[in-house]
Amino acid sequence: MSTIVHQHDLLQLFMLHRKELVGYANSIVGERHTAEDVVQDAYFRVIGVESRKQNNVPLEEPVGYLYQIIRNLCLDSLRKKTRENAYMQDEDFSLSSHGLEQVSPEQHAGARQELSVLHVALNELPERTRLAFELHRFSGLKLADIASQLNVSLGTAHAMVASALDHCKASLKKQTEYEI
Incomplete structure (x- = not known):
């Protein structure tokens, strides 16, 4: 041994x-x-x-x-x-399912509008929640690293990212319902 x-x-x-x-x-x-x-x-x-x-x-x-x-x-x-x-x-965020070379002007305009809605939605979030979401989704940091960087618990970091994601989904859903 x-x-x-x-x-x-x-x-x-x-x-x-x-x-x-x-x-x-x-x-x-x-x-x-x-x-x-x-x-x-x-x-x-x-x-x-x-x-x-x-x-x-x-x-x-x-x-x-x-x-x-x-x-x-x-x-x-x-x-x-x-x-x-x-x-x-579930969310069908895959770009490959749409085929980038087959994007119509309408699809391009719709995507730009969704991007604009997401930008507004992110700016509506509390600063630390937005930062946690951006670090996780855009920078690829793990929740443990985010928790350490923001000096919060792992559960709080997870809740912040989930809250931001829910807010973005709700904003997109509201925008689509408004168009219909």
């Missing part, structure tokens, strides 16, 4: 097994770049756990612990991707 006491030892162990860890994560998520992200997140989680320990109890079976964390992060990533795909199918 191997044990790890210091972060330096953990880094060496991590570097020694990195290729296998990425391969394992890739076998679960099916995307190399996502697997790389998951493995990096796993390393930082283990470092965080080790640095928060009150007593210097060594980490037993560190490689197995890394694999367990990577598996959990991969499953979280797959759940998130499934939710996002379901949302995108």
Whole structure:
């Protein structure tokens, strides 16, 4: 049974097994770049756990612990991707379904009007809610990063993004009802 006491030892162990860890994560998520992200997140989680320990109890079976964390992060990533795909199918925001080369002048004008409505809707939001939404949707930040940046809880960051999305949907719906 191997044990790890210091972060330096953990880094060496991590570097020694990195290729296998990425391969394992890739076998679960099916995307190399996502697997790389998951493995990096796993390393930082283990470092965080080790640095928060009150007593210097060594980490037993560190490689197995890394694999367990990577598996959990991969499953979280797959759940998130499934939710996002379901949302995108429900909302039909896919440009590929419309074919960019076949956009009529009417469709182009309609899209510009929707963009204008969304711009107004975003400006109606409270500053921090708008910022959370923009960071999530336009900058691609994770909710945890947004929560940290705005100094709010993860649940609050999620609620802010969801609230902004609901407001944008309602504004678009109101605009379409007005046209009919």
